[in-house]
Amino acid sequence: MSSTDSKSDTSKEKPAPPKPAAEKPAPPKPAAEKPAPPKPEETLPAFEKELTDRIVNQFSGDAEVGYVKENRTRINVKKEKILDVAKFIKDQTPFDHAESVSGVDFPEDNEIEVVYHLGSYTDNRYSKQVLALSTRAPREDVPNPGNDSTKLPSLRDVFYSVEFHERECFEMLGVHFEGHPDNRRLLLPEDWADLPPLRKDFKNKGR
Amino acid sequence: MTEQIPTDQTKELPPGLQLEKVDDRIMTLNVGPQHPGSGHMRIIVRIDGDYIVDADPDPGYVHRGEEKMAEVRNYLLNIPHLERPVIHDSCNILYPYVLGVEDLVGIEVPERAKYVRVIAAELNRCVYTQYWLAIYGIFLGHSTMFMWPAGDRELMIDLLEKMTGARVTHSYFIPGGVRNDIPANFEDVCLRQVNYFEKRIKEYADIFYDNPILKARTEDTGVLSSQDAIRLGTTGSVLRASGIDYDVRVKEPYDVYEELDVHTNVLKDGDSYARSKIPWLDMLESCNIIRQALEKMPKSGSVRTKLKPNPKGVGNDEVYRRVESGRGAAGMHIISNGKPEPYRVKISPGSFRNLIALPYLLKGEKLGNMPAVYWSLNYWPVEADR
Numbered sequence: 213m214s215s216t217d218s219k220s221d222t223s224k225e226k227p228a229p230p231k232p233a234a235e236k237p238a239p240p241k242p243a244a245e246k247p248a249p250p251k252p253e254e255t256l257p258a259f260e261k262e263l264t265d266r267i268v269n270q271f272s273g274d275a276e277v278g279y280v281k282e283n284r285t286r287i288n289v290k291k292e293k294i295l296d297v298a299k300f301i302k303d304q305t306p307f308d309h310a311e312s313v314s315g316v317d318f319p320e321d322n323e324i325e326v327v328y329h330l331g332s333y334t335d336n337r338y339s340k341q342v343l344a345l346s347t348r349a350p351r352e353d354v355p356n357p358g359n360d361s362t363k364l365p366s367l368r369d370v371f372y373s374v375e376f377h378e379r380e381c382f383e384m385l386g387v388h389f390e391g392h393p394d395n396r397r398l399l400l401p402e403d404w405a406d407l408p409p410l411r412k413d414f415k416n417k418g419r
Numbered sequence: 420m421t422e423q424i425p426t427d428q429t430k431e432l433p434p435g436l437q438l439e440k441v442d443d444r445i446m447t448l449n450v451g452p453q454h455p456g457s458g459h460m461r462i463i464v465r466i467d468g469d470y471i472v473d474a475d476p477d478p479g480y481v482h483r484g485e486e487k488m489a490e491v492r493n494y495l496l497n498i499p500h501l502e503r504p505v506i507h508d509s510c511n512i513l514y515p516y517v518l519g520v521e522d523l524v525g526i527e528v529p530e531r532a533k534y535v536r537v538i539a540a541e542l543n544r545c546v547y548t549q550y551w552l553a554i555y556g557i558f559l560g561h562s563t564m565f566m567w568p569a570g571d572r573e574l575m576i577d578l579l580e581k582m583t584g585a586r587v588t589h590s591y592f593i594p595g596g597v598r599n600d601i602p603a604n605f606e607d608v609c610l611r612q613v614n615y616f617e618k619r620i621k622e623y624a625d626i627f628y629d630n631p632i633l634k635a636r637t638e639d640t641g642v643l644s645s646q647d648a649i650r651l652g653t654t655g656s657v658l659r660a661s662g663i664d665y666d667v668r669v670k671e672p673y674d675v676y677e678e679l680d681v682h683t684n685v686l687k688d689g690d691s692y693a694r695s696k697i698p699w700l701d702m703l704e705s706c707n708i709i710r711q712a713l714e715k716m717p718k719s720g721s722v723r724t725k726l727k728p729n730p731k732g733v734g735n736d737e738v739y740r741r742v743e744s745g746r747g748a749a750g751m752h753i754i755s756n757g758k759p760e761p762y763r764v765k766i767s768p769g770s771f772r773n774l775i776a777l778p779y780l781l782k783g784e785k786l787g788n789m790p791a792v793y794w795s796l797n798y799w800p801v802e803a804d805r
Contacts, residue, residue, distance in 0.1 A: 283671065284739060309652035311741070312767030314752045329739055329752065329767070333649050333663050339670040342739055373652025376775050377767075384486075399479035399804055409487055416484075416491055 260285045260341070263305065271297055278346060286327075286344035291364055294347040298328075298370040306335030307343055310367070313377035315385035317412045323348040324385055324411075326364060328374065349387055355408060357386035358395065366392035384410040445472065448786075452480045456558055456790050458800040462777070466786055474781035476774055482804040489764035494520050494730050497764070499590045504768065504802040506587045508547035510539045511744035512768065512802065513592050515751035518673055519740040520594040523755050524730045532596030532723060533674040534716035538609070539582055539591055540742075541705040541712070545575045545616070546587075547745035548698045551797060555695055556627065558790040559636060564627045571619045574612045581605060594730065596723035606713050617706040620699065628696060637691035641780040641792035644689060651776050655747020655769045656701070656797045659685050660693035667743040679711045691788075691795035698745070698797060729759045746770050746797050770803040 257280065264277045264285045274293040278286030289297045301307050307330040316325040327346040332338035352360045366389035367374050378389045379398040386408040388395060397404070407414040448464045451457030461477040485504060489497045501516050502509035514536070521528065549572035556564025576586050582601050583589040591597055627633060643653070648661035658665055666683040668676045684700040686693040734757050741750035747769025754763040773796050780792050 308649050311652065311654075311748065311772070312739070312750050312752060312765060314763065314765035314767075316754060316763045327752065329750065333658070333665050339665065342741075344739065371652070372650050373772070373775060376771065380771075397479075399482040401479070409484060414487075416487060 256280050257282050259337075263341070263343070267297065267301065267305070270300055278344065283340045284342055284344070286346060289345065289347050291347045291349060294345070295365045295367065295370070298345065298367050301330065301343070301345065302370050305343075306332040306338045307341075308332055308334055308371075310371045310374045310377060311342065313374055313381055315381040315387055315410060317351070317385060317410060318348075319351065319412050321348075322351050324351045324362060324387055325349075326381060326387060328367065328371070330371070353413075355386040355411070357382065357408060358388045360386075360388075362386055363388045363390055365390050368392050384408055386411070444468070450789070457793070458798070459804070460800040462781075462789075462793070464781070464786070464789070469785050469787070471781045471784050471786055471789070474778045476777050478774065478800060478803050480804065481801045485805045486764055486766060489761055491760060493759040494524075494594065494761065495726070497761070498593060499588070501764070501766070502588060502590060504766070504805050505547065505745070505799055507550045508543050508745045508799075509587065509589050510536075510543040510591055511547075511742060512749055512766075513590075514540060514673075514742040514744070515740040515749055516753070516764070517592040517594055518742070519738045519751050519753040520730070522738045522740065523736055523753060524594060524726070526595045526724050526726065528596050528674070529721045529724060530675075531717045531720040534712050535582075535597050535601055535722055536592060537675055537679070537712050538709055538716075539579065539589070539597070541708050542575045542579050542582075543589075544705050544745045545702050546572055546579065548702050549575070551698065551745070551794075551799075552623075552695075555794045558794055559633060561627065561630075561633065564623070567619075567623065567626070571616060574616050574619075578605075578609055578612055581608065593723070593726070595726045596721070598723070600722045606716075610710065610713055613706050613709050617703060620702055623699060628699065634692060636788070637695060637791050637795065638688075640691045640788045641694075641784060641795065642688070642690045643694075643776060643780060647779065648689070648776075651779060652772055653747070653776050654772050655743070655745075656694055656697035657773050657776060658747065659683065660697045661689035662687040667741055667748050671741070673740075673742055675712070675715075678715065679708055681708060691791045694795040694797065744769055746799055746802065747773060766805055768802045768805070769797075770799045771805075773798055774803055 260280045264280055264287060267287055268275050268277055271293055275287055275289045275297055278288045309331055310328050311331045312329040314327045318325060325346055325348045327344050330343045330345060332341060347364060349364045350361045352362060364387055366378055368378060376398060378392055379394065379396065381387050382389060382395055383397045383400045444467050445465050448466060449461060450464055451461040452459060459481040463475040463477060464471055465473040485501060488500055498513065502513045505512045549568040553565045553568040579589060580586050583591040643661045645662045648658050648663055662685060664683055664685050668681050669683050682704055684697055684704060686697060737754040739750060739752045741748045749769055750767040752765040753761050756762040777796060781789060784792055
């Protein structure tokens with residue numbers, strides 16, 4: 213981009229921060245990954261770890277911890293148990309609404325992942341926390357949205373705020389949410405006859 | 420249900436057309452997408468007499484597939500198109516993306532850049548809110564309230580133009596800082612214009628917010644209780660107008676918001692009037708934040724940590740970051756698989772989250788109150804459609 217800028221940077225501070233910053237991400241990261249197994253146990257944030265442990269212990273075998281970071285936690289759940297886990301979270305923890313529902317296509321695993329990001333308005337200690345609750349549905353190479361095996365139970369009855377997010381996920385990835393009263397298209401045109409566009413095998417035209 | 424309606428028999432309808440009586444009482448109305456009062460969206464409203472019994476929002480007329488586009492461009496090339504959903508608030512909608520990429524790549528941002536970002540973000544919030552306020556005014560039949568914000572908005576746009584070189588689509592934030600430093604005498608000009616801007620928007624109270632006609636039209640219309648605001652997962656001004664104290668800038672401070680004194684505006688009524696007042700109070704708060712940031716900002720120093728030309732995410736990692744945009748919390752979920760392009764970028768903007776409140780609020784309202792309720796949601800169709 214503009215060379216003048218980077219030069220003005222250079223004159224003042226470049227020798228110190230930018231160079232190591234540019235090189236840093238490469239070497240230390242692999243190093244951090246190798247001794248990873250012993251380290252995380254000590255450095256895991258306590259509050260977040262306690263939260264995920266509580267949920268995972270309740271559903272041992274069906275739920276596992278995805279990651280535990282500062283203010284961000286993730287729990288992967290089998291799709292048969294997702295409704296139970298969501299009810300447990302709603303009743304036993306302060307998480308009260310869904311901020312976002314992302315559908316992610318993984319053609320290599322033949323699965324589609326749905327991640328609910330839950331937040332809390334009611335409890336101040338949890339207002340920083342975002343809990344990602346994820347589950348996976350089977351994926352079919354020739355999708356027939358609504359009539360194939362790509363189905364998940366809807367969380368609308370537990371977290372009402374997922375209503376439009378799940379509708380979007382249905383049209384964009386073809387995940388049919390069972391129990392959702394309104395599985396219609398939301399953003400796509402009525403006459404859309406192609407693959408669900410956020411699947412990886414849908415190619416952008418002209419690219 | 421179907422029966423012929425007695426009608427003028429002297430002219431016959433073309434074949435295939437039939438004047439049909441759908442229901443004795445219920446009539447279906449299409450509001451939009453061409454209607455200017457609905458923005459770029461359609462609301463299918465069913466009315467019984469003058470009262471709305473059902474409303475079905477139909478967004479998607481400006482869906483551009485931003486999330487799909489983000490999967491084929493690298494982390495830097497994604498910047499210009501990811502701000503397109505809200506060009507009037509382009510810094511704030513881009514903010515979570517930039518913060519997320521910084522987390523993924525692991526770069527530090529210089530202190531001065533953090534302050535510059537906060538100033539740009541707050542200026543942008545004012546630009547957006549003024550635009551929204553102008554529309555809100557004109558759809559309540561208040562032409563002066565269209566002219567004033569549209570004119571005063573120029574002050575902030577001029578400042579942003581000085582900072583970024585562009586009037587609306589700034590593409591100013593980049594992972595590692597901002598694209599370029601602010602001009603030499605910017606602090607003085609900014610302080611002067613922000614002070615004048617604050618003086619101007621305080622005058623809006625006299626002509627608009629204390630206006631008995633506006634109050635008559637908006638008070639007690641579209642009331643959202645605090646329990647429902649939480650249940651529906653609303654955010655931003657809608658949430659805070661219903662008495663919930665939640666602002667991402669305060670609850671989960673990013674960049675230098677922690678060091679600034681940010682006051683969260685909360686009102687208890689939950690009606691259209693409260694929802695329309697919160698963004699205006701936020702603008703006054705933005706002026707405070709800008710003044711604080713100008714004072715505390717380091718006077719010199721780098722504004723950008725150099726990024727490698729084609730930054731890659733660190734292995735299989737994902738990040739969810741959120742900021743407070745002009746319309747509430749904007750979240751971005753970025754998944755990296757170690758390639759130069761993100762594997763998935765999910766945008767969860769405030770407008771899309773607040774849309775769920777629209778059918779809820781319209782039910783039982785008079786049709787004439789629809790503009791007051793709809794625009795009080797601070798809803799931006801283009802952002803919701805992405």
